[in-house]
Amino acid sequence: MTFPRWCGKFGPVIGKSLRIGMSCIALLGISLVACSSQQNAAKPPAPEAVLQAIPAADQAQFERIHDMKNWRNPYLIVRPDGVALLDAADNAEIRLKPAELLPALAALPASNWPYGRVVAATVNPGASEQDQVEIRRNRGIVGGMLEGAHVAIKWVPSA
Numbered sequence: 022m023t024f025p026r027w028c029g030k031f032g033p034v035i036g037k038s039l040r041i042g043m044s045c046i047a048l049l050g051i052s053l054v055a056c057s058s059q060q061n062a063a064k065p066p067a068p069e070a071v072l073q074a075i076p077a078a079d080q081a082q083f084e085r086i087h088d089m090k091n092w093r094n095p096y097l098i099v100r101p102d103g104v105a106l107l108d109a110a111d112n113a114e115i116r117l118k119p120a121e122l123l124p125a126l127a128a129l130p131a132s133n134w135p136y137g138r139v140v141a142a143t144v145n146p147g148a149s150e151q152d153q154v155e156i157r158r159n160r161g162i163v164g165g166m167l168e169g170a171h172v173a174i175k176w177v178p179s180a
Contacts, residue, residue, distance in 0.1 A: 068127035069170045075131065078139035078173040089177055093135050095126055097142040097163065101155035104163050119162045123170055139173040146179035 086092055096107040098114065104122055105114040117125055126140070142163070144156050167174055 068123040071127035072123070072138060072170050072172055075134045075138045077171075078137040083136040083139060083175060089141060092141050093133075095129060095133060095140045097122075097140055098145055099142060099156055099160045099163055100145045101148060101152040101159070104159060119159060119166065122163060123166060126172070137173075138171065139175060140167065141175045141177055143177045143179045 083092075083094070089096070093109070096109065098105040098107060100116070103116060103118045105116050106122070106125055107113075108115055115125065142160075144160060145152070148156055164174060
């Protein structure tokens, strides 16, 4: 059985429609691939990678500091409910969950790291016995995360 060929002014209508349809599908596919590759390229780098861009800690600069009021790198206070990042600019505590710590440190400008990749850390003083258990737990979590990101820790006694 043969189907009649419909012809338009410039040739077969069915063949032209099929070519236009296939061309539209191909363009749609190409544009979807281009958009998805742009979304993948727009992902921000991992916090660990950002922190690795900071030079390694220079012990000669920070080991001689005994008065923590002179400390210029990030300062952490391990608390029962997480960890606090002390913002030296306005003397405010930014309370974070342990999982939020590395992204918060990575977001700090390079000028906040004059001693290299090192933070000072202390524990929340005067805590109850139950709070001390949580503080020890959080101290282990924070210490492990920082060690995994190759950030040195200078533990200082609580005041």
